[in-house]
Amino acid sequence: MKIIISLSLAIVLVSCGQGNNDMATLQHQVDSLQKQLNHTYKPGLGEFMMGVQEHHAKLWFAGINQNWPLADFEVHEIGETVDDIKQYCTDRPEVKSIGIIDPAISSIDAAIKQKSVEQFKKAFTDLTNSCNNCHKDNQHGFNVITIPTGLPVENQRFKPGQ
Numbered sequence: 001m002k003i004i005i006s007l008s009l010a011i012v013l014v015s016c017g018q019g020n021n022d023m024a025t026l027q028h029q030v031d032s033l034q035k036q037l038n039h040t041y042k043p044g045l046g047e048f049m050m051g052v053q054e055h056h057a058k059l060w061f062a063g064i065n066q067n068w069p070l071a072d073f074e075v076h077e078i079g080e081t082v083d084d085i086k087q088y089c090t091d092r093p094e095v096k097s098i099g100i101i102d103p104a105i106s107s108i109d110a111a112i113k114q115k116s117v118e119q120f121k122k123a124f125t126d127l128t129n130s131c132n133n134c135h136k137d138n139q140h141g142f143n144v145i146t147i148p149t150g151l152p153v154e155n156q157r158f159k160p161g162q
């Protein structure tokens with residue numbers, strides 16, 4: 001009987017030891033995955049902003065050319081980039097003010113639905129002002145966004161039609 005008890009105890013001890021080993025391996029894997037995650041490339045706020053800048057410029061030429069499907073696409077790209085900023089730039093306190101552009105985005109949406117160039121131009125000016133207001137509120141007033149004066153790219157057509 002004594003032998004059986006000691007044997008069972010030995011088995012329990014061995015399996016616990018095995019468990020610890022598994023835990024150690026798992027912890028090691030978690031640590032190395034965490035390390036890899038920390039080194040994964042994430043675009044910074046400035047990089048996202050350059051994307052926003054490009055969409056802002058394309059949106060203007062789409063709108064003034066009454067290319068409403070393209071304008072709709074570009075304004076949604078700005079919205080998606082803003083969502084990415086909220087998700088990936090949590091280390092930047094400035095992001096708290098990003099909602100400042102929401103009303104202008106809604107006005108642009110409305111202008112696109114109405115297919116009204118006049119309404120679009122006004123909403124676009126509001127959008128541009130809200131970009132600059134956020135920059136001013138966050139010590140980036142030197143990044144001044146304007147209504148574009150020239151095409152952002154030369155290899156894309158902004159006039160409607162396939």
Ligand code: HEC
Pocket residue numbers: 044045046047049050052053056078094095096097098099100101127128130131132134135138140143145
């Ligand atoms: C959170 C408020 C906020 C809003 C809204 C905002 N920006 Fe910015 N923007 C910033 C901050 C902060 C920076 C500086 C980022 C950095 O440190 O690299 C910046 C930088 C920029 C830059 C400079 C990027 C570079 O590296 O050259 C551009 C261009 C820019 N924004 C365009 C825009 C446009 C266009 C809009 C509006 C459609 C806009 N931003 C709206 C906060 C904002």
